[in-house]
Amino acid sequence: MAGSLRVGVLALQGDVREHLRVLQSLGADAVRVRRAEDLEEVDGLVLPGGESSVIDKLARSFGVADPIRAAIRSGLPVYGTCAGLILLADRIEGGIVGQQTFGGLDVTVRRNAFGGQVESFETALSVPILGERPVDASFIRAPLVVRSGPGVEVLATLADGGVVAVRQGAVLGTAFHPEVTGERRFHELFLAMMATAGRTRRSRPVAPR
Ligand code: GLN
Secondary structure, eight states: OGGGSEEEEEOSSSSHHHHHHHHHHTTOEEEEEOSHHHHHTOSEEEEOSSOHHHHHHHHHHTTOHHHHHHHHHTTOOEEEETHHHHHHEEEEESOOTTOOOOOOEEEEEETTTTOGGGSEEEEEEOOGGGOSSOEEEEEESOOEEEEEOTTOEEEEEOTTOOEEEEEETTEEEESSOGGGTTOOHHHHHHHHHHHHHHTTSOOOOOOOO
């Protein structure tokens, strides 16, 4: 099933290879997306971890920011990890001057929310939608969802209640990086979301390869 869907990974900066590896290991046809034309060829898009302000700037200078924004609005399934979650937030706190996002999630995300000495940590996170086994979640200068609108489903919280995984329609976001710890269930969930959305999206024209 996953093999018939093509998933793109936005490949401007960040841990692109790690996402491609996880997606390919799940049988998905995973490709790099850099330009607006690439976007036409995919049924879903992953926004990697990295540096959100850099990805934002590069996306605008590559002319792919507005097309991504429009694609999300029209229902393209998107999954963002860490910096990718920041890029999906309708509102951010702690962005650099002029930093923009693609939006799509009715949330406010705080950048570098775990600042100081505990900038990076790993924790076993309970994610009920993925089953009983906890997710080995790696937080690297991670953001936090500090407010979310009524249409947003909270998928995981830290022990202190901090929201670190959310979904709204076909948009999925995690503050941590499942792709660096060998965790595949979030990508599996995302491919399932793509399969569901694929039934209603107009079919992608077959491109010569
Ligand atoms: N702190 C980074 C940012 O603001 C995110 C870090 C990450 O993706 N690991 O984009």
